Amino acid sequence: MTESEQTQTVDTVVMPKRSRLPAVIWAVFGGVSLLAATMFLAVALFSKMTFEKPVQAFADALGNALGTHVEVSGSTAVLEKSEIGELAVVQRKIQAITKFETTWLGSKKMLIVRGDFLVKAGFDLSEGGEWIIMGSVIDGPMPEGKVLSVEPIGDFEIYHAENGTINRLEPQDHARAFNHLKNQARRDAQRSDIDREAERVLLRRLGDYMRFGDESLEWQGQRFP
Numbered sequence: 001m002t003e004s005e006q007t008q009t010v011d012t013v014v015m016p017k018r019s020r021l022p023a024v025i026w027a028v029f030g031g032v033s034l035l036a037a038t039m040f041l042a043v044a045l046f047s048k049m050t051f052e053k054p055v056q057a058f059a060d061a062l063g064n065a066l067g068t069h070v071e072v073s074g075s076t077a078v079l080e081k082s083e084i085g086e087l088a089v090v091q092r093k094i095q096a097i098t099k100f101e102t103t104w105l106g107s108k109k110m111l112i113v114r115g116d117f118l119v120k121a122g123f124d125l126s127e128g129g130e131w132i133i134m135g136s137v138i139d140g141p142m143p144e145g146k147v148l149s150v151e152p153i154g155d156f157e158i159y160h161a162e163n164g165t166i167n168r169l170e171p172q173d174h175a176r177a178f179n180h181l182k183n184q185a186r187r188d189a190q191r192s193d194i195d196r197e198a199e200r201v202l203l204r205r206l207g208d209y210m211r212f213g214d215e216s217l218e219w220q221g222q223r224f225p
Contacts, residue, residue: 054217055133061209061224065202066143068125081128086148088122089201092194096185097159100177107164111177115156119189120149121198131219138219145198150186 059077063070066087071078097114123143131140156178163169203222210217210224217224 057210058133058138058217061206064209065205066123066125075133077131079129081126085126086122086124088120088148090122090194090198091118091120093153094119094185094188096181096188098181098184100180102167104167107167109164109167109169109173110162111158111169111173112160113156113177113181114159115181116153117185118151118153119147119194121145121147121194123198133217136217138217142199142220143202145195147186147189147195150189152182156181
């Protein structure tokens with residue numbers, strides 16, 4: 001056999017194919033992680049927007065209704081205690097009448113006086129307040145309506161005057177009778193429903209301000225909007 005006819009043998013080294021399984025696993029894991037993170041952020045953002053929207057709407061509405069600023073802290077609307085003063089939302093004219101009498105040594109003197117008064121009712125904003133929005137429910141007491149002022153309108157009228165035999169009426173008796181009449185007018189106003197009327201006015205104002213799409217909040221049995 002000639003040299004040219006000799007068969008040359010070449011050793012071939014075959015490298016085993018590298019498995020792509022780990023890379024696929026990492027790719028899938030990375031994709032799932034990215035998707036999960038994206039979904040988490042989206043849900044968190046949506047929840048934050050959904051959560052904050054009614055809280056801010058309530059705070060804005062209450063601030064507008066009371067004519068002051070209500071802060072929002074997380075799920076809480078806060079009206080800080082301050083020296084803002086009082087807010088009258090309703091007024092009513094009433095007439096009061098009272099009898100003032102004194103007896104001395106069995107002798108009685110008497111005055112019956114009457115007068116007109118303007119009663120204003122509303123809210124004391126210096127008391128502050130705090131309300132938590134839990135789902136669709138406003139958790140916290142509604143501001144309490146109260147009589148803020150009772151002021152006389154015009155002069156008082158002496159409806160009846162009676163002197164005793166020895167116990168005669170004097171100018172200071174008229175002054176005391178008029179003061180008694182003022183106190184009677186305040187008692188009458190506090191026994192009336194004007195404080196509840198002030199609360200109804202506040203609820204109506206809140207209903208006018210609280211408009212934010214299809215969302216709905218409930219406070220003291222009242223739904224907004």
